[in-house]
Amino acid sequence: MRFHSLLPLLLISTLPLPFTIAHPSPIKRLNPADADSQILNFLLTLEHLERAFYLAAPQKYSAQGFVTAGYTISDYGRFRQMGVHEASHVEFLESALAAAGMDRVQPCVYSFLDNDPRLFVATSLMLENVAASAYNAALAYIKDKAYLAAAASIFGVESRHATFVSGVPLASNPWNTAYETPLSMNQILTLISPYTQQCPASNAALLPASLYAFPQLNIDAHPTPSQPIDLTFAPPAQPLGEGEGLFAAWISGMGVVVTQVEGEGTQVPGDMADRGAVYVLVVRGSKDMSNLRIDDASTVAGPAFVVFPFGGDA
Missing domain, CATH: 1.20.1260.10 (Ferritin, core subunit, four-helix bundle)
Structure with missing residues (x-):
């Protein structure tokens, strides 16, 4: 799979996740x-x-x-x-x-x-x-x-x-x-x-009346940092609007790293190495990321659970 214009890695926030990722529960x-x-x-x-x-x-x-x-x-x-x-x-x-x-x-x-x-x-x-x-x-x-x-x-x-x-x-x-x-x-x-x-x-x-499961996201459970990876998920129920794109949100600890989804894949962030358990979402938002939110409302699929083991020198 070729990737023509991968978005540079972006650290969305280092604030506690309820403010940056979790849609109001x-x-x-x-x-x-x-x-x-x-x-x-x-x-x-x-x-x-x-x-x-x-x-x-x-x-x-x-x-x-x-x-x-x-x-x-x-x-x-x-x-x-x-x-x-x-x-x-x-x-x-x-x-x-x-x-x-x-x-x-x-x-x-x-x-x-x-x-x-x-x-x-x-x-x-x-x-x-x-x-x-x-x-x-x-x-x-x-x-x-x-x-x-x-x-x-x-x-x-x-x-x-x-x-x-x-x-x-x-x-x-x-x-x-x-x-x-x-x-x-x-x-x-x-x-x-x-x-x-x-x-x-x-x-x-x-249970909460609005509780629901998102469509499943299938991804290699042991991805390699800085390498392309395939993502398998159902198309958004509501088609993307003009100027909208899909992104992969890599959630780890109190931060989120975002990469652009191109076709059926994305590139694994390079700084995921040694992070252990990471959750991956596919989210939708404006291509220029001006209104990109990592929350339940923007979620298309996932999360998937992946693991980045410690390296030998960690």
Whole structure:
């Protein structure tokens, strides 16, 4: 694929992401009395999925299977322990909602695509980073101090999980940048949707009414900095207007780097090296970038989860 006029890399902002990337979250439009219940139910939706993922692992993989795949018995035990943690998170969130007299979402039917230990570990890395991003963003909106403290505690554990998966079995980045990456609820839902087949109809009323998943963005999970890369996504539902273009937004920590989408691809930013987990969106905006926003309203597809491991000299 040829690229005729790639846009120079542009650092959009180094401000906290809720001001530069996250479209005003659906929870901002809730009545204060409803906000905490919907946030907790959204986090419970994520925890249900994580619990199901880890609790299914012992039926799919043995300790010896992990060793054969290049991991250790200790790695296998840690993943089982992570499943216990996620089950505890589910129990806490359900208890908190019940104690407040609030209804709670029920587990969905899930379909996990891992069929060998290596794919299991890769999926775990994505889920733990996504969970950390979900709790990070939720902390800005939870009103009840007791819920806030508990969510902060779970946030720390999810981040430790991500650190373990990346730093031990994968022998790569134990962290990403100096900051975690908060994502909007719609972005989180988009990332976990491929693993969810069907949810109880009653769940929808307990979550923000404007919650929705974006079209999927398919991209190489291990892109190479400064090299071209293909992007696969559905055309925008609303055709681009005159003077509009598509851009790839590479979201990492508290900053966003933007590259122009040409045809069906873009160029990977050179300064993505060593950043660890990065989320990629396709967004629309004016070609001169005068009104370019990195938010839910401008999103065409994604986010996709990609990883830039530390180099040997990092």
